[in-house]
Amino acid sequence: MQVLNSQLRFAAARFAPNRGLVVALLLGPVIGAMLAFGTVAAQEATNVITIDNFTFSPKELTVAVGTTVKWVNHDDIPHTLVEKKTTFRSKALDTDDSYSFTFTSAGTFDYFCGLHPHMVGQVIVK
Amino acid sequence: MAKKGFEDSGQGLGRREVLECMVWAGTGVLWAVSGGVPHSVGLIGDALAAEPTGFTFLQMSDSHIGFDKAANPDALGTLREAVAKVKAMPIKPSFIIHTGDITHLSKPAEFDNADKVFGETGVQIHYVPGEHDIIDEERGKAYLERYGKGSKGAGWYSYDDHGIHFIGLVNVVDLKGGGLGNLGAEQLAWLEADLKDKSSSTPIVVFAHIPLQVIYKEWGWGTEDGTQALTLLKRFGSVTVLNGHIHQLAQKVEGNMTFHTALSTAFPQPAPGSAPSPGPMLVPADKLRTLLGLSTVSVVQGNKPLAIIDKTLAG
Numbered sequence: 551m552q553v554l555n556s557q558l559r560f561a562a563a564r565f566a567p568n569r570g571l572v573v574a575l576l577l578g579p580v581i582g583a584m585l586a587f588g589t590v591a592a593q594e595a596t597n598v599i600t601i602d603n604f605t606f607s608p609k610e611l612t613v614a615v616g617t618t619v620k621w622v623n624h625d626d627i628p629h630t631l632v633e634k635k636t637t638f639r640s641k642a643l644d645t646d647d648s649y650s651f652t653f654t655s656a657g658t659f660d661y662f663c664g665l666h667p668h669m670v671g672q673v674i675v676k
Numbered sequence: 677m678a679k680k681g682f683e684d685s686g687q688g689l690g691r692r693e694v695l696e697c698m699v700w701a702g703t704g705v706l707w708a709v710s711g712g713v714p715h716s717v718g719l720i721g722d723a724l725a726a727e728p729t730g731f732t733f734l735q736m737s738d739s740h741i742g743f744d745k746a747a748n749p750d751a752l753g754t755l756r757e758a759v760a761k762v763k764a765m766p767i768k769p770s771f772i773i774h775t776g777d778i779t780h781l782s783k784p785a786e787f788d789n790a791d792k793v794f795g796e797t798g799v800q801i802h803y804v805p806g807e808h809d810i811i812d813e814e815r816g817k818a819y820l821e822r823y824g825k826g827s828k829g830a831g832w833y834s835y836d837d838h839g840i841h842f843i844g845l846v847n848v849v850d851l852k853g854g855g856l857g858n859l860g861a862e863q864l865a866w867l868e869a870d871l872k873d874k875s876s877s878t879p880i881v882v883f884a885h886i887p888l889q890v891i892y893k894e895w896g897w898g899t900e901d902g903t904q905a906l907t908l909l910k911r912f913g914s915v916t917v918l919n920g921h922i923h924q925l926a927q928k929v930e931g932n933m934t935f936h937t938a939l940s941t942a943f944p945q946p947a948p949g950s951a952p953s954p955g956p957m958l959v960p961a962d963k964l965r966t967l968l969g970l971s972t973v974s975v976v977q978g979n980k981p982l983a984i985i986d987k988t989l990a991g
Contacts, residue, residue, distance in 0.1 A: 603952040603953035603955065604895075604953040604954065604955065605953070625953070625955055626745040626746070626747065626955055626956050627955050627956065628780070628781060628808070628811060630811065632853070634853050641811075641813065642781060642782075642811035644781060645745065660853060661853070662851075662853035662854060664851060665807040665808075665811070665848075665851070666807075666896050667851040667852060667853050667854060667855050667856070667896060668854065668855070668856070668893075668894065668895065668896035670853055670854050
């Protein structure tokens with residue numbers, strides 16, 4: 551940001567008559583990127599399922615078609631994710647590993663841990 | 677307490693006796709068999725006093741090579757300690773039964789390290805896989821390539837030694853959502869055929885990773901179709917069931933059947949329902965070795981047909 555600011559000041563000083571335009575041109579993409587980042591962050595926050603103490607949280611998640619859901623394992627023990635009809639099956643997730651799956655069709659997806667099948671969860675795609 | 681599994685039931689052991697047993701439990705379980713009819717001991721002194729006939733075997737379990745988290749940053753180191761105990765035994769065991777979770781993540785280097793340390797025992801090892809041994813990309817291929825020679829399906833097999841019929845079962849593959857451990861129809865059919873020509877007086881030792889009996893359903897500590905296997909074994913005069921998975925001792929005698937789970941050599945797990953999850957239990961460093969170990973099973977002459985001695989790494 552420091553570099554960008556100094557460039558901005560330089561540009562603004564040099565093209566004084568067009569200052570407003572220059573600022574808009576330079577800042578536009580930055581603000582746009584920040585907005586985009588904010589949107590992605592917000593989306594990720596709602597579509598992350600965490601694994602703590604052999605439990606999926608949230609246990610049930612409802613998302614729109616096209617949404618990518620990410621699972622993150624916080625346990626000291628590996629877990630896997632297996633959808634009952636094997637729509638998806640992850641590799642083993644060690645501590646802090648994650649797995650993402652994009653739901654391209656509507657439906658109810660029941661899944662469990664392939665190593666500890668008493669761990670169950672559900673994603674509803676509308 | 678009813679759900680707590682079978683640690684408290686069956687034997688009628690007082691608290692003091694159980695604690696003494698726990699002190700031993702950690703390096704191994706000693707089993708003794710005589711008169712062809714094994715029975716569980718829990719009476720450690722008797723097993724120790726008995727004269728071995730030369731047939732002793734060990735149960736080791738849940739080595740989790742590759743595990744490096746807080747509950748035990750050096751699982752390979754504690755396995756080395758356990759193996760040192762084996763090497764120091766006055767009577768060399770005939771073989772070792774490993775009830776699964778050799779590795780933590782089924783990585784080639786983890787299997788290599790485990791093989792190297794277990795190799796130092798100079799004793800043959802009969803393995804069955806735990807769920808941690810079949811999480812390679814090809815779901816169990818790495819395990820079968822190393823240990824599956826002569827086995828069927830996902831790695832089950834049987835063999836005879838000193839008049840005892842040993843059966844290694846696999847209950848960690850093709851698990852169903854919401855369920856427990858799983859043997860599957862193919863393996864149960866094989867078991868039925870395997871037992872068909874065996875006389876009911878043949879002592880049976882059956883071993884698998886996850887307990888065949890349900891110890892604690894909420895944590896998945898049991899086998900969905902385990903009862904079907906136990907039903908096939910009911911006609912035998914002496915059945916000993918050895919399991920791992922739960923990283924703690926649990927014993928129960930039910931009719932002619934003796935159930936025993938071994939300690940891990942890597943990390944302890946909490947008693948059923950005593951923690952939010954069955955994950956690795958963090959204990960003070962000076963307590964860790966009292967909760968890890970192995971079991972010696974010894975065939976002895978005497979009036980106590982079968983004896984198990986559990987020994988901790990601290991002992």
